[in-house]
Amino acid sequence: MSLDGDVQRFATAVRSHWGIENQLHWCLDVAFGEDQSRIRSGHDPENMTLMRKIALNLLAKESSVKVGKKAKRLKAGWDNDYLLKVLIA
Numbered sequence: 001m002s003l004d005g006d007v008q009r010f011a012t013a014v015r016s017h018w019g020i021e022n023q024l025h026w027c028l029d030v031a032f033g034e035d036q037s038r039i040r041s042g043h044d045p046e047n048m049t050l051m052r053k054i055a056l057n058l059l060a061k062e063s064s065v066k067v068g069k070k071a072k073r074l075k076a077g078w079d080n081d082y083l084l085k086v087l088i089a
Contacts, residue, residue, distance in 0.1 A: 028052055031059070031069040062089040 028034040032052045039045050059072045062085055067075075076083040 027056060027069065031056060031073055058086050058089060062086045 025034070028049070032055075034049070034052060037045070037048065039048050055073070056069060059069045059076075062072060064085060065072060065075065065082070072086065076086050
C-alpha cells in the first residue's frame with residue numbers, strides 16, 4: 001500500500017508542477033506570441049524569455065488600466081506616457 005500512496009503523491013506533485021508551468025507559458029504566449037518566436041541560436045532564447053518575464057511582471061504590477069497583459073503591452077507600445085507608468089510601477 002505504501003508504494004501506491006507514493007505513486008499517487010508523485011503523480012499529484014507532477015500535475016501541480018505542470019499546471020504552474022503551463023499557466024506561465026500560456027501567459028507568455030498570449031502576451032508576447034512566444035510560441036511563434038524565431039529566436040533559436042545560442043543563449044538568445046533564454047535571454048528573450050527572461051526579458052519577457054520581466055516585462056510580464058511589470059505589466060502585471062501596473063494597475064491604472066483594467067485590461068489584460070496583452071492589451072497593456074500593446075498600449076505601452078503606442079503610448080509613451082503609459083510605458084513610463086509601466087516602467088515605474
